[in-house]
Amino acid sequence: MADPVVARFEVTARRRPEKVALRWDGGALTYRQLDRRAGGFARALHHGGVRAGDRVALVIGNRAEFVVALLGALKLGATVAPLDPRLIDEERTRIIDDLAPAVVVHDVAADECDWPSPSSDAPALILYTSGSTGAPKGAVLSQHAVAAGVASWIDPVMALTADDVVLAVLPLSHSYGLNGALLAPLVTGATVGLLERFSPEAVLGSIRDLGVSVFPGVATMFRRLLDAEADLGDLRRLRIALSGAAPCPWPLASEWRAATGVRILRGYGMTELFRPISYVAGDPEDRPDAIGRAVAGVELKIVDDDGAGLPAGECGELFIRSPAAMDEYLGAPDETRAVLAGGWFRTGDLATIDPGGFVRIDGRKRERILRGGYSIFPQEVEAVLMAHPAVTEAAVIGVGHPELGEEVMAFVALRHGADVAPEALVAWCRERLASFKYPRHVTILEALPKAATGKVLKSALRTSG
Numbered sequence: 001m002a003d004p005v006v007a008r009f010e011v012t013a014r015r016r017p018e019k020v021a022l023r024w025d026g027g028a029l030t031y032r033q034l035d036r037r038a039g040g041f042a043r044a045l046h047h048g049g050v051r052a053g054d055r056v057a058l059v060i061g062n063r064a065e066f067v068v069a070l071l072g073a074l075k076l077g078a079t080v081a082p083l084d085p086r087l088i089d090e091e092r093t094r095i096i097d098d099l100a101p102a103v104v105v106h107d108v109a110a111d112e113c114d115w116p117s118p119s120s121d122a123p124a125l126i127l128y129t130s131g132s133t134g135a136p137k138g139a140v141l142s143q144h145a146v147a148a149g150v151a152s153w154i155d156p157v158m159a160l161t162a163d164d165v166v167l168a169v170l171p172l173s174h175s176y177g178l179n180g181a182l183l184a185p186l187v188t189g190a191t192v193g194l195l196e197r198f199s200p201e202a203v204l205g206s207i208r209d210l211g212v213s214v215f216p217g218v219a220t221m222f223r224r225l226l227d228a229e230a231d232l233g234d235l236r237r238l239r240i241a242l243s244g245a246a247p248c249p250w251p252l253a254s255e256w257r258a259a260t261g262v263r264i265l266r267g268y269g270m271t272e273l274f275r276p277i278s279y280v281a282g283d284p285e286d287r288p289d290a291i292g293r294a295v296a297g298v299e300l301k302i303v304d305d306d307g308a309g310l311p312a313g314e315c316g317e318l319f320i321r322s323p324a325a326m327d328e329y330l331g332a333p334d335e336t337r338a339v340l341a342g343g344w345f346r347t348g349d350l351a352t353i354d355p356g357g358f359v360r361i362d363g364r365k366r367e368r369i370l371r372g373g374y375s376i377f378p379q380e381v382e383a384v385l386m387a388h389p390a391v392t393e394a395a396v397i398g399v400g401h402p403e404l405g406e407e408v409m410a411f412v413a414l415r416h417g418a419d420v421a422p423e424a425l426v427a428w429c430r431e432r433l434a435s436f437k438y439p440r441h442v443t444i445l446e447a448l449p450k451a452a453t454g455k456v457l458k459s460a461l462r463t464s465g
Helices: 005-015 031-047 064-076 089-099 143-158 175-188 200-210 219-227 233-237 250-260 333-339 378-386 422-432 458-464
Strands: 020-024 027-030 055-058 079-082 103-105 125-130 136-141 165-168 191-194 214-217 240-243 267-270 274-278 299-303 316-321 344-353 359-364 369-371 374-376 391-401 405-414 441-445
Touching: 005 031, 005 064, 005 143, 005 175, 020 031, 020 064, 027 031, 031 064, 055 064, 055 089, 064 079, 064 175, 064 191, 089 125, 089 136, 125 175, 136 143, 143 175, 143 240, 143 274, 165 175, 165 200, 175 191, 175 214, 175 267, 175 274, 191 200, 200 219, 200 233, 214 219, 219 240, 219 250, 233 250, 299 344, 333 344, 369 391, 369 405, 374 378, 378 391, 378 405, 378 422, 391 458, 405 422, 422 441
Parallel strands: 020 191, 055 079, 055 103, 079 125, 165 191, 165 214, 214 240, 405 441
Antiparallel strands: 020 027, 125 136, 267 274, 299 316, 316 344, 344 359, 369 374, 391 405
């Protein structure tokens, strides 16, 4: 079994104590400084009554304090749950109530000490994703799962070395940014360039000033960089770029490569599985309609509606077995059983695997919307709309968007005699949901289309939308 990620970081810190681990606008920490800062935070947690196996929630943006808190809590043997700082209070409260952490961390004092990590059987991470019923779900990831996922990111996916500089502009509270842009480079001995918010100007400046060689991003970022009225010459400094979280269309990847000379390594993953399917740095083959192949140690199969395996070339639901998979959803055995069986994770995605192992995603059995790299479940947005006093029915779908992949669109029917403008319903949602979740468009209908059973026909809404 691989050593826990924090133990591997400590080995790297001993081997490369003076190497710069983190760099940001106006500051830097060496591996030795970062290790001691994390040790100081572990001690502070311990003095505050936190013990190995306790849960620690982090509500910090892409700053050095996040990294210190993450590593410090792991050094103590605690289980870390990073939460997106952009969540509104009501959303964060629901997650905190579910998580029941020993402490919620918003900032970190600059304290230092040596604090070697213990052997711990406690889970390493709990990463939250919206539930299919609208309630948040915490994916519980073991020490082994996180170590396996990070190892795969290092090699073969990115082929990282200690000479690399990786830009961390993706949210570190999400699986992709946390593992690909932070933990993988810190285990390798590379340098992480921290950027708290994305803008084309900030990314181009960081790539130039920090000597960035690896840029994990999402399709929206690549599109905005290409559309920026700026000199893109600094992008040619990159060794590779990576896309994840939401599909990166082949035309965008091709346009990016033509403009920069840099390949985007496309891939597929989710909070519960990290990145089990990907193109990799050492293999130049790219296919326009495929998301990559299974990385080492990952098994894939395609099944029909009865769970029977299908041969290569036939479309069915994608099942994945990975050493980096979650153990369970926290406190949700029914939802866990719905996606995990016999070590296989049911993705809910419809896919085809060709004889060469390349995977094409053909659609989704579940209704998750992928907007700019963020997962949004319609039921959560529908629940907010239904809470409006004028709304009697609500249905939310994803519609195609050239930059974000998908946009959130809502359809509602109003109570008899009610009168409310679509803009007012958008504002209602904006006040109650994170900025990436609320619908930008609301259409008011006399009634939502339904089947004889009373089920809303979202296919009809997609046609009308």
